[in-house]
C-alpha cells in the first residue's frame with residue numbers, strides 16, 4: 063500500500079469512527095443507494111459512420127441482485143431504461159451478488175426480457191457471475207432474457223450498409239479474457255466498442271483497434287469522502303475508478319460506470335448508482 067492510499071484509509075476510518083452519525087448512516091444505507099443518476103454522454107469519433115449519428119446505447123452494470131437490490135427495483139430500472147428508447151442495450155456484468163445463494167426464478171427473466179432495444183441486447187461476464195458457480199446459471203438466465211453473450215467475441219452492428227463493431231471479453235478476474243480472439247477478422251478501421259467488466263483492462267486494450275471501452279466493477283468505490291474521494295476499489299479497478307478517461311492521445315475513450323447495486327457493504331455515499339446513456343456522433 064502506498065503512502066497516499068494508506069493516508070486515505072486512515073483518514074477514512076477516522077472519519078467513519080467519529081464523524082458518521084446516525085443521519086449520515088441512514089442516508090448512505092437507505093437513501094443514496096436508491097438515487098439513480100442518468101449520465102448522458104456524447105461519444106465523438108471520426109470512425110463513427112454517418113448513419114450511426116445519434117445512435118443510442120444504454121449501459122447498465124453491477125446490479126448485484128440479492129444483496130440489497132431486488133427484482134422489484136430492477137423492474138423500475140427497466141422502465142427507466144426503456145424510456146430512453148435505446149437502439150442498443152449493454153450489461154457489463156455482475157447480475158446477482160452470490161449466484162449459489164440466490165433463489166432463482168422466472169421473475170428475473172421476465173423483467174430482463176421486457177428491456178427493449180431494436181438493435182440488440184448484449185452482455186459480458188463479471189467476476190460475480192463466474193463466482194459462486196454462476197457461469198452456466200447466469201448465462202442461461204441472460205440467454206432466456208434475450209441477451210447475447212460476448213465472451214471473447216464480437217458482433218457486427220449494421221445500418222444502411224455501414225458497420226460498427228461491438229466486442230466483449232470474458233471476465234478478467236475469474237475468466238479467460240482474450241481480446242485478440244474477440245477482435246479476430248475485425249477490420250481495424252471500423253469504429254469498435256469493447257465491453258470489459260474490469261476497467262484497468264484498458265491498459266491491454268490500448269494496444270488493439272478499440273475506440274471505446276465500457277466497464278463497471280469499480281462501483282466508483284461506493285463510499286466517497288469530500289476532499290479524499292474513494293477509499294477502496296476492487297482489484298482491476300484501482301487505476302480507473304469512475305467517469306471518462308482518455309488514452310492513446312484521445313484515440314481510446316474509457317467510460318467506467320459506477321453500477322447499480324452494492325456489494326460487501328450496503329452503502330453508497332457521494333457515489334450514486336448510475337446509468338450511462340451514450341449517443342454516437344461522427345466527429
Ligand SMILES: [Fe+2]
Pocket residue numbers: 124126155156188190279280281321325
Ligand atoms: Fe460489481
